Amino acid sequence: MGSNGVFVKRAMVIGGGIAGISASIDLGNGGYEVVLVEKLPSIGGRMLQLSETFPTLDCAQCTLTPKTVETGQHPKIKLLMYSEVEQVEGKAGNFVVTVRKKAGYVDWEKCTGCGLCQQKCPSKSPSEFDRGMGLGKAIYTLSPQAVPNKPVINPSHCRYFKEKKCRVCEKICPVGAIDYEQQDRFVKENVGAIVTAVGFDLIPKESFGEYGYGEVQDVIDGLAFERLNSASGPTTGEIRRPSDGKIPKEVVFIQCTGSRDPERYMPYCSRVCCMYTAKHARLYKHKVHDGQAYIFYMDIRSTGKGYEEFIQQGMEEEGILYLRGRVSRIFRDGEKVIVWGVDTLTGKKVEVSADMVVLATAIVSQKNTKELAGKLGIKTDDYGFLTEAERKLRPVETDVEGIYIAGCAQGPKDIADAVAHANAAASKVQGLFAKHKDV
Amino acid sequence: MKIELTRQKVHNEFAKKVELISGQNLFACYQCGNCTAGCPVAFAMEVGPHEVIRYTLLGLEDEAVGVNTFWLCASCLQCTSRCPKGIDIARVMDALRMVVLRKKERKDHIQIPEFPEGFLEKVPQIALVSGFRKFLS
Amino acid sequence: MPACAKARPYALCGWECQMDYLYFPGCTLYTKAKNFDQTARDCSLRLGFELKELKEWTCCGATFPLATDNIMALLPPSRILAKAREEGTALTTLCAICFNVIKRTNRLIQQDGEKRDKINNFIEKNYQGDLQVLHYLEILKREIGFPQLKEKVKKPLAGLKTAAYYGCMLLRPFEEMGFDDKEKPTLFEDFLEALGAKATEFPYKIECCGSFQSVGSPDVATECAYRILGSAIKNGAEAMVSTCPMCTFNIDHKQSDIKQKYLDFNPIPVFYFTQLLGISMGLDYQTLGFEQNAVDPLPLLKEKGFL
Numbered sequence: 001m002g003s004n005g006v007f008v009k010r011a012m013v014i015g016g017g018i019a020g021i022s023a024s025i026d027l028g029n030g031g032y033e034v035v036l037v038e039k040l041p042s043i044g045g046r047m048l049q050l051s052e053t054f055p056t057l058d059c060a061q062c063t064l065t066p067k068t069v070e071t072g073q074h075p076k077i078k079l080l081m082y083s084e085v086e087q088v089e090g091k092a093g094n095f096v097v098t099v100r101k102k103a104g105y106v107d108w109e110k111c112t113g114c115g116l117c118q119q120k121c122p123s124k125s126p127s128e129f130d131r132g133m134g135l136g137k138a139i140y141t142l143s144p145q146a147v148p149n150k151p152v153i154n155p156s157h158c159r160y161f162k163e164k165k166c167r168v169c170e171k172i173c174p175v176g177a178i179d180y181e182q183q184d185r186f187v188k189e190n191v192g193a194i195v196t197a198v199g200f201d202l203i204p205k206e207s208f209g210e211y212g213y214g215e216v217q218d219v220i221d222g223l224a225f226e227r228l229n230s231a232s233g234p235t236t237g238e239i240r241r242p243s244d245g246k247i248p249k250e251v252v253f254i255q256c257t258g259s260r261d262p263e264r265y266m267p268y269c270s271r272v273c274c275m276y277t278a279k280h281a282r283l284y285k286h287k288v289h290d291g292q293a294y295i296f297y298m299d300i301r302s303t304g305k306g307y308e309e310f311i312q313q314g315m316e317e318e319g320i321l322y323l324r325g326r327v328s329r330i331f332r333d334g335e336k337v338i339v340w341g342v343d344t345l346t347g348k349k350v351e352v353s354a355d356m357v358v359l360a361t362a363i364v365s366q367k368n369t370k371e372l373a374g375k376l377g378i379k380t381d382d383y384g385f386l387t388e389a390e391r392k393l394r395p396v397e398t399d400v401e402g403i404y405i406a407g408c409a410q411g412p413k414d415i416a417d418a419v420a421h422a423n424a425a426a427s428k429v430q431g432l433f434a435k436h437k438d439v
Numbered sequence: 440m441k442i443e444l445t446r447q448k449v450h451n452e453f454a455k456k457v458e459l460i461s462g463q464n465l466f467a468c469y470q471c472g473n474c475t476a477g478c479p480v481a482f483a484m485e486v487g488p489h490e491v492i493r494y495t496l497l498g499l500e501d502e503a504v505g506v507n508t509f510w511l512c513a514s515c516l517q518c519t520s521r522c523p524k525g526i527d528i529a530r531v532m533d534a535l536r537m538v539v540l541r542k543k544e545r546k547d548h549i550q551i552p553e554f555p556e557g558f559l560e561k562v563p564q565i566a567l568v569s570g571f572r573k574f575l576s
Numbered sequence: 577m578p579a580c581a582k583a584r585p586y587a588l589c590g591w592e593c594q595m596d597y598l599y600f601p602g603c604t605l606y607t608k609a610k611n612f613d614q615t616a617r618d619c620s621l622r623l624g625f626e627l628k629e630l631k632e633w634t635c636c637g638a639t640f641p642l643a644t645d646n647i648m649a650l651l652p653p654s655r656i657l658a659k660a661r662e663e664g665t666a667l668t669t670l671c672a673i674c675f676n677v678i679k680r681t682n683r684l685i686q687q688d689g690e691k692r693d694k695i696n697n698f699i700e701k702n703y704q705g706d707l708q709v710l711h712y713l714e715i716l717k718r719e720i721g722f723p724q725l726k727e728k729v730k731k732p733l734a735g736l737k738t739a740a741y742y743g744c745m746l747l748r749p750f751e752e753m754g755f756d757d758k759e760k761p762t763l764f765e766d767f768l769e770a771l772g773a774k775a776t777e778f779p780y781k782i783e784c785c786g787s788f789q790s791v792g793s794p795d796v797a798t799e800c801a802y803r804i805l806g807s808a809i810k811n812g813a814e815a816m817v818s819t820c821p822m823c824t825f826n827i828d829h830k831q832s833d834i835k836q837k838y839l840d841f842n843p844i845p846v847f848y849f850t851q852l853l854g855i856s857m858g859l860d861y862q863t864l865g866f867e868q869n870a871v872d873p874l875p876l877l878k879e880k881g882f883l
Contacts, residue, residue: 209759210477210521260469263525298471328477328521331779333810338779342472347490349481462644479784479803483796511793513800514639515744515784520758533642549792561829562790564603565673565822568638570791572649 007093007436008192011429012037014085014372015197017045018064018415019407019422021071023195026426028076032433035189036071037080037099042146044068045199046408049129051229051237053415054279055310061145061232068147081108082152086186088375092402093192093436103182104152106139110177113149115141117169117178125157127234131224133242134234139169143232153178193402193429196376196386197422198369200408203258203265203362211257211330211359217243218337219330219357221257222273225280229287239287241356244335248291248355251284252339253277254327255297258362266362266383271412273360274301278314280358285318293320294352296327296341304416323350330357363412376403385411396425404428442499451498453538461534465496467524474518474528484508488518488528491535509535510548510574533573540576548574595719597710598660598667599627602674602821603635609671609821611865615850616670616712622857623720623728627668630660638673639788640680647694653681654695658703666708668715670850672820673787676745676753679709683752711746711755713763713819713849722770730858732772736880738852739776739813740764741804743823744784758782767849768817771856780807787822801826802834802841809844815876816846824848829870845873855882 011027013020016038024034036043047053050060071077080099087098106117117139127136129143138158141151159166160180170178205221206214218241220228227233228240241248255273258265274297281293300322302308314320325342332338336353343350365384373380378398379387386405389397396404406425407418450465458465468489475487485506486494494503509532518528539545549570559567605613620627634652641649656678660667669675685692686705696702716725742761750758761782765775785804786797805827808816818824828846835841846869854864861883866873877883 209757213760261523263523264521265523298469325472326476326523328473328517333779340476342476342487342489344470344472344475344489347475347486349475349478349487460643460645479800480786480789480796483793483799511789511796513744513784513786513788513797514642515788516748517744517784520748520750527642530642530644537643537646563608563821563825564635565638565671566787566790566825568603568635569673569788572637572639572641573788574792 007433008190009033009433009436009438010035010189010191011193011195012095012097012189012191013195013197015045015199015407015409016040016043016071016079017197017199017407017418018047018067019199019409019418020045020195020197021067022419022422023197023406023426023429024071024077025067025074026423027429028074030426030430032076032430034077035080035191036077037083037085039082039084039102040142041082041104041140041150041152042068042142042148043071043079043081044142044147046223047415048143048146049131049223049230050226051231051233052279052283054275055304055306057279057283061143065145065147068145072147079148080187080189081148085372085375088194088377092400092432095191095194095402097189097191097194099187099189101185101187103184105155105178105180105182106151106153107177107179107182108148108150110175111150112175114174115149116172116174118151120168120172122166122168123157123159130227130234131221133220133224133227193404193432194376195404195406195422195425195429196372196378196409197406197425198366198372198409200363200412201366203364205257205359205361207258207265208359210328211357212332216330216332216337216357217241218248218332218355219359221359221361222276222280225358229280229283237287239284246355247288249288250352250354250356251281251291251293252327252337252352252354252357253281253293253295253360254339254341254357255295255360256326257359259360260298266364268383268412269301270360270363271301272363272414274299275304275307275310275414277358277360278302278311278320281320282314282318285320293318294354295320295322296325296339297322298324298326304414325350363408365409369409376400378403378405385409396421396428402432442497444497448498450496451500453500453503454495454498456538457495457531457534460537461527461530463526463528463531465492465531467526468492468496469524471523473521473523477517477521479515479517480511480513484511488512488532492528492531495531495535504535504539508532514573536573540574545576547576595625596628596664597625597715598664599629600633600636600656600660600667600669600674600678601629602669602671604821605671609824609848609868611868612670612821612848612850615848615854615859615864618859618863619850619853619857622859623716623725625715625719628664630656630663630667632659636674636677638677640677647691650681650684650691650695651699653678654685654703655699655701657682657685657705657707657709658696658699658701661703661707665706666710668710668712670712670819671822672711672743672745673822675709675711680749680752682707682709711819713767714755716767717763722766725767726770726772729771729856731856731882733768733852733856733880733882734772736773736882737776737812737814738768738773738817738847739778739808739811739815740768740781741785741808741816741818741823741827742781743787743818743820744782746819747782764817764819764849768852771852773852776808776811776813778808778811778813780804785823785826787820787826790822790825797826798830798833798837801830802838805831805834805841805844809842813844815844815873817849817852818846819849831871843871845869845871845876847873
């Protein structure tokens with residue numbers, strides 16, 4: 001109960017990806033106040049990094065932006081951006097969550113989102129958002145359509161923080177919003193229910209010794225390919241390989257990189273790679289008509305509506321060559337990247353001199369999901385994914401009343417399933433709130 | 440080309456013997472072919488190591504021992520080190536060799552009288568000892 | 577006495593302290609690869625430790641038995657281990673194959689109590705698996721250290737582009753050998769850099785030369801050797817370095833066979849790593865056994881000014 005015995009009917013959603021946003025909008029529309037906590041400077045999550053989504057090949061930004069804008073403008077949703085959950089106390093109906101608002105060194109009250117600081121910032125470092133495919137500024141927003149469209153400074157890339165030089169952004173800002181002295185702040189939120197939708201990460205390609213330990217430049221992972229294909233990405237949407245910027249004519253896609261591999265990496269199936277690899281190959285062929293795409297696979301898992309047809313269309317219309325077998329080794333040979341794989345359907349060893357290789361790396365939990373779960377008092381499995389209350393019948397609840405889970409934080413899933421999951425979590429919250437009478 | 444499977448044929452005595460000598464579970468192989476993809480001598484094999492394992496699991500003894508695959512295996516352990524299911528394929532290859540060589544009507548894979556002139560003097564002892572271990576009964 | 581000598585009873589610094597290792601040469605090093613054995617012994621003296629050959633030893637068996645029910649094949653290496661343990665606590669060897677067999681047998685004895693008892697019963701010993709088995713390169717790295725090795729180098733092998741060929745037995749299975757990263761090892765390259773040479777990376781450095789097939793299917797082994805040499809030469813290597821008489825047989829002695837099949841193949845010399853170590857330590861080149869190398873390395877060494 002709240003401080004005066006009242007069950008607080010406010011919800012907190014941790015994570016501003018598509019699952020977090022969907023849950024927040026549902027709860028907001030249901031009439032409840034929502035506090036959305038997001039650790040990045042803008043909401044949108046992984047979908048912001050994507051170029052097009054399967055099976056419709058809709059532009060990811062076009063589908064996502066209406067949702068992020070709706071969230072940003074919703075009267076019931078309060079955004080706590082660039083923030084992380086520090087501590088959780090209490091129980092259902094009266095959680096007291098301490099949130100750390102990280103110092104972004106920009107006063108968002110004053111900032112108008114004009115973007116001048118980003119234009120003029122002289123510092124360029126490999127951008128995490130672009131998966132190292134391109135360079136980003138020290139003061140940045142994640143994308144041109146970011147919601148909120150206000151920047152933060154990354155002190156480890158910023159010349160002022162590293163060498164006490166520059167200060168260009170401060171000089172150029174028309175409203176004086178730059179504040180290098182800003183500190184982390186703590187706020188306390190009193191909520192009745194929490195939805196945890198902190199999303200996923202990819203196993204780093206540096207983990208794979210047989211694929212070069214990440215040192216072969218033209219071996220990239222799926223999200224990096226998304227950035228190459230994005231109009232807002234480092235190559236403005238042209239498929240160019242990282243090492244020399246040439247357009248690759250022979251591209252090898254490898255599914256199950258680090259998935260279904262109990263001996264060395266993750267034993268589970270990452271669920272979305274079959275579909276997004278087919279999507280990548282098709283998008284590649286749309287842009288490079290005389291290129292050849294090879295996909296090394298073990299099985300094709302295309303279970304959703306329209307998915308199997310999508311895969312078959314790729315084979316029949318785009319001439320993508322599917323080779324059933326794994327890849328044992330990848331190494332650089334001059335300008336080419338040599339791929340040693342096998343086609344088990346003919347039984348033959350296969351060698352491809354590729355221009356570029358795209359690895360469909362395994363989906364793993366975010367690094368601090370386990371720590372967050374500890375703060376919430378909920379469980380994770382051996383791989384850091386949040387554990388549901390019952391594997392089949394209670395997929396969005398946890399063992400703790402009032403705490404719910406949504407999206408890829410519970411396990412790998414595609415966008416449609418993540419949204420359904422989030423809608424379910426919001427519905428459970430509303431069910432919980434309905435049980436307690438208003439005062 | 441057609442094979443008829445029954446519960447006696449699948450995982451039969453031959454397959455069980457191979458599993459016993461190698462200590463590996465053949466059912467664990469999901470035929471990803473990683474072993475064949477990384478094998479340095481697969482270019483000379485009639486079928487890759489993953490196929491021989493498949494033949495063995497299906498109980499097809501004649502097909503399994505009739506190929507040159509395990510005779511060409513150099514026991515370099517590249518397959519074992521990369522198998523995602525943790526199967527020691529090199530041990531399975533050695534087990535297949537042993538199954539053939541331990542039979543009563545065995546035919547040794549190499550015949551010493553057939554060596555060319557001067558071969559035995561030129562080749563280092565390691566090659567002879569290991570070769571005789573692997574290819575003679 | 578320097579502080580290091582207190583921390584470790586033996587130190588390489590010119591003091592009288594010496595670290596002795598029991599040494600298992602193996603059959604081939606005694607004969608066809610005598611140059612490997614002799615240079616190792618000479619170099620070790622220069623570096624302050626001695627290789628003490630085991631009083632009695634037999635062939636190690638040349639291949640670790642992969643059939644789980646083959647205990648007879650485990651007896652020779654077990655005897656070697658048991659006898660070595662009676663004489664000391666650390667055993668070293670140079671041949672990668674012997675190293676693989678002995679180390680894997682040692683691990684098996686440590687872990688499988690039933691087999692350990694059976695073996696001990698048969699060979700009438702009581703060996704419990706507590707001998708440390710090291711490769712000579714591990715001694716150079718861990719006990720001496722490559723920076724200290726660098727200081728002892730009298731003739732740096734400047735400008736010699738060598739490709740370090742690891743082969744398979746040194747690295748695999750990684751869980752048992754623990755020698756270096758099985759996909760991207762660097763120990764050999766660090767060793768070459770310490771000697772002042774330029775280590776050439778090439779993708780085939782961990783691929784098997786086909787050695788165990790030298791008797792069964794020699795053509796296959798020749799083809800494997802050709803690919804390895806081809807890859808090294810393509811990446812700029814002027815010489816290869818090996819630590820296994822079997823690998824050397826394939827990539828050195830068989831170069832004449834390769835030349836017959838691939839007419840545009842240009843032979844390059846193959847050294848044992850102790851031969852290069854010997855040159856850099858300033859040993860007389862005539863004691864380094866180059867007459868046993870199939871492809872004559874002297875022209876290259878003269879050209880580089882090391883002689």
